[in-house]
Amino acid sequence: MAEVRIENLRKSFGAVEVLKDIDLTVEDGSFVVLVGPSGCGKSTLLRSIAGLEPVSGGTITIGGRKVNDLPPAQREIAMVFQSYALYPHMDVAANMGFGLRFARTPKAEIEARVAEAARILQLEPLLKRRPRELSGGQRQRVAIGRAIVRKPQVFLFDEPLSNLDAALRINTRVEIAKLHKLLAATIVYVTHDQVEAMTLADKIVVMNQGRIEQQGKPLDLYYRPANLFVAGFIGSPAMNFIAGQVTQGGIDLGPDGAVTLAGLTAAAVGSRVTLGIRPEHVRIADGEGGLRLSATVELVERLGEAGYVHLRLPSGTVAVAEIRGETSLRTGDRTSLALDPTHLHLFGPDGRRMV
Amino acid sequence: MRRHASAIAVHAILGLYTLLALFPIVLVVMNSFKAKRAIFNTPLRPPLPMNFDPVGYTKVFGDSSLPLYYLNSITVTVGTIFLTLLFGAMAAWALTEYKFRWNTLLALYLSVGIMVPIRLGSVAIIQLVAELNLINTLTALVLVYTAQNLPLAIFILSEFIAQIPRDLREAARCDGLSEYNIFFHIILPLIRPAMATVAVFTMIPVWNDLWFPLLLAPAGGKQTITLGVQQFLGQYITDWNAVLAALSTAIVPVLLLYVIFSRQLIRGLTSGAVK
Numbered sequence: 177m178a179e180v181r182i183e184n185l186r187k188s189f190g191a192v193e194v195l196k197d198i199d200l201t202v203e204d205g206s207f208v209v210l211v212g213p214s215g216c217g218k219s220t221l222l223r224s225i226a227g228l229e230p231v232s233g234g235t236i237t238i239g240g241r242k243v244n245d246l247p248p249a250q251r252e253i254a255m256v257f258q259s260y261a262l263y264p265h266m267d268v269a270a271n272m273g274f275g276l277r278f279a280r281t282p283k284a285e286i287e288a289r290v291a292e293a294a295r296i297l298q299l300e301p302l303l304k305r306r307p308r309e310l311s312g313g314q315r316q317r318v319a320i321g322r323a324i325v326r327k328p329q330v331f332l333f334d335e336p337l338s339n340l341d342a343a344l345r346i347n348t349r350v351e352i353a354k355l356h357k358l359l360a361a362t363i364v365y366v367t368h369d370q371v372e373a374m375t376l377a378d379k380i381v382v383m384n385q386g387r388i389e390q391q392g393k394p395l396d397l398y399y400r401p402a403n404l405f406v407a408g409f410i411g412s413p414a415m416n417f418i419a420g421q422v423t424q425g426g427i428d429l430g431p432d433g434a435v436t437l438a439g440l441t442a443a444a445v446g447s448r449v450t451l452g453i454r455p456e457h458v459r460i461a462d463g464e465g466g467l468r469l470s471a472t473v474e475l476v477e478r479l480g481e482a483g484y485v486h487l488r489l490p491s492g493t494v495a496v497a498e499i500r501g502e503t504s505l506r507t508g509d510r511t512s513l514a515l516d517p518t519h520l521h522l523f524g525p526d527g528r529r530m531v
Numbered sequence: 532m533r534r535h536a537s538a539i540a541v542h543a544i545l546g547l548y549t550l551l552a553l554f555p556i557v558l559v560v561m562n563s564f565k566a567k568r569a570i571f572n573t574p575l576r577p578p579l580p581m582n583f584d585p586v587g588y589t590k591v592f593g594d595s596s597l598p599l600y601y602l603n604s605i606t607v608t609v610g611t612i613f614l615t616l617l618f619g620a621m622a623a624w625a626l627t628e629y630k631f632r633w634n635t636l637l638a639l640y641l642s643v644g645i646m647v648p649i650r651l652g653s654v655a656i657i658q659l660v661a662e663l664n665l666i667n668t669l670t671a672l673v674l675v676y677t678a679q680n681l682p683l684a685i686f687i688l689s690e691f692i693a694q695i696p697r698d699l700r701e702a703a704r705c706d707g708l709s710e711y712n713i714f715f716h717i718i719l720p721l722i723r724p725a726m727a728t729v730a731v732f733t734m735i736p737v738w739n740d741l742w743f744p745l746l747l748a749p750a751g752g753k754q755t756i757t758l759g760v761q762q763f764l765g766q767y768i769t770d771w772n773a774v775l776a777a778l779s780t781a782i783v784p785v786l787l788l789y790v791i792f793s794r795q796l797i798r799g800l801t802s803g804a805v806k
């Protein structure tokens with residue numbers, strides 16, 4: 177296994193700059209997840225690492241070796257495509273051993289490695305089948321198997337689970353986590369799924385419009401998002417944002433009221449800020465207080481044990497509060513919500529986190 | 532009810548067309564088994580014991596040069612199909628997969644070949660072939676036919692290659708295959724149906740052609756069967772028995788080739804690759 181180091185990576189398609197100054201280190205044996213909105217350049221970054229897309233600038237190093245000018249085959253990577261990309265005219269065993277055949281690996285060794293991968297992925301009964309005779313989940317496992325048998329330095333996954341149904345996704349996700357432990361593999365993984373990102377990653381990289389917005393441990397990103405974009409992107413339902421202005425000893429939220437807040441520097445007074453708070457840190461509570469805002473119930477979503485109440489503040493902003501257990505709230509009720517002061521996030525006019 | 536009626540109409544039209552298309556062939560085959568007098572007196576009557584006469588066939592098989600002409604035709608046709616498919620697929624792959632400077636221009640240049648009939652260049656072709664000392668060789672025919680068929684082959688195969696998912700080629704690249712191996716082990720197996728179609732389209736005009744054999748290989752034991760049949764067509768007397776028998780037997784090899792190729796016309800060869 178190896179470390180992947182990316183420095184000042186840039187990539188343009190014609191005049192469009194798709195990756196801008198990407199700096200990223202994937203430590204040896206770690207699991208890095210790339211997330212970001214559609215079109216932000218995740219696949220492009222992954223394909224650049226794989227060597228399927230020539231880069232416009234910067235360097236990519238895999239295991240201490242600069243690979244910018246090497247073709248995919250010599251980079252010792254294996255890529256698992258979202259579409260699986262199995263060779264339709266070969267059976268499962270041939271699909272998995274195909275790359276080795278051309279690397280002049282002895283036949284016995286190919287068979288041994290394919291058998292090993294098939295055992296790990298429970299594909300043994302399917303080895304003689306064609307891809308079209310497999311279910312989606314089985315195809316996905318074959319695609320992963322094809323990557324495993326080559327014993328690459330780095331695994332690259334591009335949304336490998338997005339074509340699977342919910343139950344299979346959870347299963348395969350657990351399988352991938354186990355596989356990571358078993359192979360001690362270095363993995364770069366692209367996903368749209370928050371849960372996948374949070375559960376699998378050693379490090380999450382949030383991308384937006386070709387830039388890295390923040391990278392760090394999943395919970396660090398969750399509890400200390402560096403900017404408004406990351407705050408809004410990580411977590412589901414998304415964080416609530418309320419616009420305001422810093423005053424002496426608190427924040428004026430305009431028609432929504434005001435909150436008292438210690439620890440604000442005097443220099444900040446007068447600046448426009450955004451207050452952020454996650455639904456789970458908002459409580460429904462009657463009465464008045466320094467961190468209470470009055471609101472009208474718009475919608476109550478009950479998911480069983482937990483639920484979400486959508487509340488409209490006087491300014492028109494909608495905030496979501498998580499509730500536990502039963503509630504008697506109904507649409508149109510007037511109530512007030514209490515913000516947990518230890519979990520308030522404050523973002524400055526430039527969108528960056530303020531301390 | 533209306534769908535039913537329109538289905539009947541479609542079948543009626545197709546059936547009529549089939550009859551029309553098959554009629555001359557049936558006529559040729561039927562009359563090839565008849566005596567000369569019966570051919571002229573009752574051309575539409577099927578061969579019956581009273582007018583049966585295999586004299587045409589005994590003449591054709593008795594003629595020592597005709598088997599050679601068959602072989603020539605088969606060599607030319609198979610050679611042309613092989614080269615057309617190989618170079619056609621390679622060129623189609625290059626034009627669809629690689630972005631290079633003259634890509635579009637080259638594709639356009641090739642498509643001109645579809646629009647301009649190659650016979651317009653006959654004089655130049657004869658000169659070229661003569662200069663290369665290829666007159667009266669099968670090589671000359673194979674080369675000319677390959678040139679004639681390549682443009683359409685490239686055009687059709689490009690469309691099919693473009694439909695092969697990009698991920699497949701890239702997976703193969705990650706698997707460490709060279710571009711040649713991707714072509715031979717991924718692309719070719721997946722465009723088999725398209726190649727069979729092209730082979731059928733190529734084969735029939737080549738097999739039936741009289742023009743280029745007449746110009747480029749009219750003698751020296753290099754005649755194709757269509758040309759060889761001409762020896763029975765004299766200026767004053769024509770041996771119709773032999774002509775019809777030779778034409779009837781000439782159907783067999785193409786029919787066999789067609790059966791072989793049509794077995795490759797399989798649907799959904801790429802299914803299971805993606806999603």
Ligand SMILES: Nc1ncnc2c1ncn2[C@@H]1O[C@H](COP(=O)(O)OP(=O)(O)OP(=O)(O)O)[C@@H](O)[C@H]1O
Pocket residue numbers: 189192194212213214215216217218219220221
């Ligand atoms: N071959 C190409 N030519 C031109 N532009 C491209 C090409 N490939 C990608 N792009 C552009 O680059 C940007 C990033 O694409 P990319 O596929 O990396 O997005 P992504 O983050 O993977 O999105 P998704 O989550 O939808 O898969 C997009 O705006 C896309 O339109």
Ligand SMILES: [Mg+2]
Pocket residue numbers: 218219220334
């Ligand atoms: Mg993508």
